């Protein structure tokens with residue numbers, strides 16, 4: 001097994017009455033590209049802040065490179081882009097890169113970093129004059145300035161257009177291909193699917209799944225069975241239906257077992273037409289599964 005670069009052991013983090021993380025145990029191995037996936041408020045940012053030494057756990061242990069994440073020497077081995085960053089508006093892009101790089105002994109040169117993230121044309125521009133997307137690309141690039149072994153990116157491409165997002169993905173992939181380790185959170189399922197090999201699904205502070213992308217897909221393999229029915233009420237109450245959406249005469253039924261549901265439709269003599277069965281996107285499957293876990297009011 002490759003070296004463990006970061007780990008949490010039975011970590012709980014509370015903010016007053018809110019339990020943001022509940023007994024989370026996770027190992028991040030060298031060379032992994034891990035996607036943290038979960039709805040708003042799941043605890044993803046809290047987990048990153050614990051790994052980065054910005055917060056302490058209420059109970060349990062957090063390790064970075066085998067020691068405390070609060071140790072500055074260990075923290076020099078990581079790069080972090082938080083969800084929101086405030087960059088000094090009067091600095092030029094190149095100056096900002098130099099400023100961050102100066103904190104690390106083996107930093108990547110300004111030019112190399114800017115080229116890796118397709119920012120070289122902006123080197124002389126003042127940060128205050130950059131677009132939101134350009135600032136975000138710079139904030140993500142800065143996590144890589146110190147040639148870290150391990151990078152934490154909290155929603156790296158939120159607010160970016162498709163082209164900028166793909167440019168960032170390329171930069172992240174190149175770092176990973178050269179042996180770098182990445183932990184990223186994203187609300188874009190597409191992003192997790194495009195980048196991550198391992199997916200950790202978090203909801204309400206707990207790890208629901210921790211596996212390969214293919215296995216997590218299997219775990220949440222929800223299908224959408226769509227039929228046209230004269231009366232929407234005829235499809236309610238069928239066994240194995242996780243959720244129903246109505247769109248005019250079309251009823252979309254979410255189920256983990258499409259074959260059985262179709263048999264049930266026939267057995268119940270439901271007068272349906274236009275049957276369609278298709279796999280859901282990971283996003284739909286994931287939302288269905290996490291919704292099932294929420295306590296019933």
Ligand SMILES: Nc1ncnc2c1ncn2[C@@H]1O[C@H](COP(=O)(O)OP(=O)(O)OP(=O)(O)O)[C@@H](O)[C@H]1O
Pocket residue numbers: 015016018019020038039040041042043044045046047083
């Ligand atoms: N500083 C804080 N004070 C009080 N509560 C907090 C604080 N930080 C986080 N929380 C709460 O802890 C829970 C987890 O928050 P966290 O930001 O870790 O979730 P997240 O998965 O990153 O969410 P999002 O996807 O919306 O960024 C939420 O209920 C949040 O309101």
